[in-house]
Amino acid sequence: MPKIVDPVARRRAVAQAVLSVVGRHGLAHASLRNVADEAGLAIGSVRHYFADHDELMLFTMRELSHRIDERVRAHIERLLSPGNGTDRRATTEQLLTEFLPLDATRREEAAIWLAFAAAAHTRPELRPCADEMHQGMNALVRRVLHEAQRSGALPDDLDTDLESKRLTALLDGLTLQSALLPDRFPPEAIRQVLRRHLDALRSGD
Numbered sequence: 001m002p003k004i005v006d007p008v009a010r011r012r013a014v015a016q017a018v019l020s021v022v023g024r025h026g027l028a029h030a031s032l033r034n035v036a037d038e039a040g041l042a043i044g045s046v047r048h049y050f051a052d053h054d055e056l057m058l059f060t061m062r063e064l065s066h067r068i069d070e071r072v073r074a075h076i077e078r079l080l081s082p083g084n085g086t087d088r089r090a091t092t093e094q095l096l097t098e099f100l101p102l103d104a105t106r107r108e109e110a111a112i113w114l115a116f117a118a119a120a121h122t123r124p125e126l127r128p129c130a131d132e133m134h135q136g137m138n139a140l141v142r143r144v145l146h147e148a149q150r151s152g153a154l155p156d157d158l159d160t161d162l163e164s165k166r167l168t169a170l171l172d173g174l175t176l177q178s179a180l181l182p183d184r185f186p187p188e189a190i191r192q193v194l195r196r197h198l199d200a201l202r203s204g205d
Contacts, residue, residue, distance in 0.1 A: 007049065011049050011050070011059060012063060014035060014049060014050070014056065015056075015060040016063075018035050019064065019108075019112055021035055021038050022115055022116075023111060026115060027115040027118075031053070032046055035056070058129050061129045062129065064113060068098060068099065072095055072140065075094050075095035076144070079095060092198065093198065095144065096194060097191070099171050100171060100178070100194070101178045102187040102190060102191070107178070110178070113175075114175070141164045141168050145160040145201070153202065154202060167197065174193060174194070178190060
C-alpha cells in the first residue's frame with residue numbers, strides 16, 4: 001500500500017527545516033534546495049506542498065508565531081481565569097518572558113524572528129505577516145495590562161494603551177540587545193529589567 005502522508009504534518013516538518021537552516025546559517029541560505037536537503041526530501045516534494053519560496057517563508061513565519069502563541073496561551077488562561085488563586089504578578093511575568101530569549105529554544109526563536117523582521121523591510125511579501133505578528137503581541141500586552149488595571153493591580157489613571165506600547169518596545173529592545181550582546185544581557189539581567197518595569201507600572205511611574 002502507498003504510504004499515507006499527513007499534509008499538515010509535512011508542511012510543518014518543512015517549516016521546521018526552514019527554521020533550522022535560518023537558525024544556523026541565516027535567512028539568505030533558506031533556499032528551496034537547502035530546505036529540502038535539511039528536511040530529507042526531494043525539492044519536488046517541497047514544491048508539492050508550497051507553491052513557491054514566498055509561500056514557504058510566510059508559512060514558516062506563522063508557524064513560529066503559533067509555537068510562541070501556544071506557550072503564551074497557557075499563561076493567559078490562568079491569568080484571566082477569575083478566582084483561581086493565581087499569583088497575577090508571577091503569571092504576568094512568566095507570560096511576558098515567553099517573548100524573551102531566556103533559554104536555548106527562545107534564543108533560537110528570537111534570532112530567527114529578528115532575521116524575518118529585518119527581511120520584511122526589503123521583501124514586501126513578508127511585511128503583512130510581520131506587522132500582524134507585532135500587532136498581535138501589542139494587543140496581548142494591552143489586554144494583560146487592562147485586566148491588571150481592572151483587577152486593581154495597576155493604578156486607575158494608568159494609560160494602558162500607551163503603556164502597552166512602552167512594554168512591547170521594552171520586550172523588543174531586550175530581545176535585540178540580547179541577540180547582539182549576549183554577554184551583557186544574560187537571562188537574569190533581562191529578568192531584572194522586566195521586573196523593574198513591572199514594579200514601576202504598579203507604582204504609576
